[in-house]
Every structure is written in C-alpha cells, then in structure tokens.
Amino acid sequence: MIDLEIRTAAEADAEAVLAFWKEAAEGTSITDDVDGVTRLVGRDPEALILAESGGRLVGSVIAGYDGWRCSLYRLAVHPAYRRQGIATALLDAAERRFRALGGRRGDAMVLVENARAQRAWAAAGYRQEDHWRRWVKPLG
Numbered sequence: 001m002i003d004l005e006i007r008t009a010a011e012a013d014a015e016a017v018l019a020f021w022k023e024a025a026e027g028t029s030i031t032d033d034v035d036g037v038t039r040l041v042g043r044d045p046e047a048l049i050l051a052e053s054g055g056r057l058v059g060s061v062i063a064g065y066d067g068w069r070c071s072l073y074r075l076a077v078h079p080a081y082r083r084q085g086i087a088t089a090l091l092d093a094a095e096r097r098f099r100a101l102g103g104r105r106g107d108a109m110v111l112v113e114n115a116r117a118q119r120a121w122a123a124a125g126y127r128q129e130d131h132w133r134r135w136v137k138p139l140g
C-alpha cells in the first residue's frame with residue numbers, strides 16, 4: 001500500500017480539486033466550478049474527502065449526507081495511481097462518515113458505459129438497481 005493521507009478539503013483546495021477532476025474524473029457536472037466546490041465545503045466541511053500521496057492530490061470522493069440519504073459523487077483516482085487501493089481507502093473514509101452520522105446506505109450514480117467504475121463499486125460492495133432512471137431539471 002502506498003503512503004496515503006486522507007483528509008477533508010477546505011475552500012482553499014477548490015482550484016486544485018477542479019484541476020484534478022479534469023485529469024482524473026469521469027464526465028463533468030453542473031457544479032464543476034470554484035463557486036460549486038466552495039458552496040459544498042462551506043455547507044458541509046466534511047463532505048469532500050481527498051487522498052494525498054507525498055503531498056500530491058491523487059484521489060477524491062464527495063460523501064454527502066443531508067439527513068436522509070448518503071450520496072457519493074466524484075470518486076476519482078489519478079490515472080498514475082490506480083489499482084493501489086486508493087478508491088477503496090476513500091470509500092472506507094466516506095462510509096465511516098456516513099455510519100457516524102447514522103446513515104443507512106451508500107448511494108452512487110454510475111454511468112452505464114463506465115465498466116471500470118462499475119467493477120470498483122462492485123468490489124466495494126455496491127450493487128446496481130435496475131428499476132430507476134435519473135430525472136433532472138436545471139434550476140435557472
């Protein structure tokens with residue numbers, strides 16, 4: 001296992017996290033800007049969990065808890081650091097947080113085409129539910 005530090009992000013990390021997601025994450029999101037990340041960290045300072053190795057940002061996950069559901073977003077590991085257990089360590093940290101808050105089930109949206117991610121989620125114990133579709137409406 002590589003030398004790894006898991007910590008929560010601060011507002012000052014926003015730019016670095018956005019740059020990291022461009023390199024490491026799959027897809028983009030409507031909230032991918034400094035204002036989006038700053039609002040997340042301001043509202044819930046423990047939600048954005050980062051993994052660092054030798055001072056370098058190598059992984060992320062958002063563990064959002066709203067009192068009802070435990071929602072996971074932005075699980076990403078730097079391409080040069082994959083298959084070393086970093087996603088596993090991030091999900092462990094996220095799940096510890098959820099359990100401490102009384103959360104009952106982790107919930108992740110995974111792209112249908114993203115087979116690699118599906119294998120990682122399955123390895124971490126998550127199971128696909130087939131009877132849902134995502135419904136969205138941008139709030140103008």
Ligand SMILES: CC(C)(COP(=O)(O)OP(=O)(O)OC[C@H]1O[C@@H](n2cnc3c(N)ncnc32)[C@H](O)[C@@H]1OP(=O)(O)O)[C@@H](O)C(=O)NCCC(=O)NCCS
Nearest residue numbers: 025026075076077082083084085086087088117119120123
């Ligand atoms: C998916 C991702 C986060 C996995 O990160 P990782 O640090 O490499 O994952 P881990 O090393 O913790 O892997 C844990 C287990 O998941 C499975 N797994 C992970 N990547 C896999 C791959 N490419 N192929 C097959 N199984 C894989 C394996 O069972 C693995 O255990 P093993 O290495 O002992 O066989 C990483 O590939 C990534 O950032 N992908 C791009 C972003 C993305 O798609 N994120 C998910 C959005 S829903």
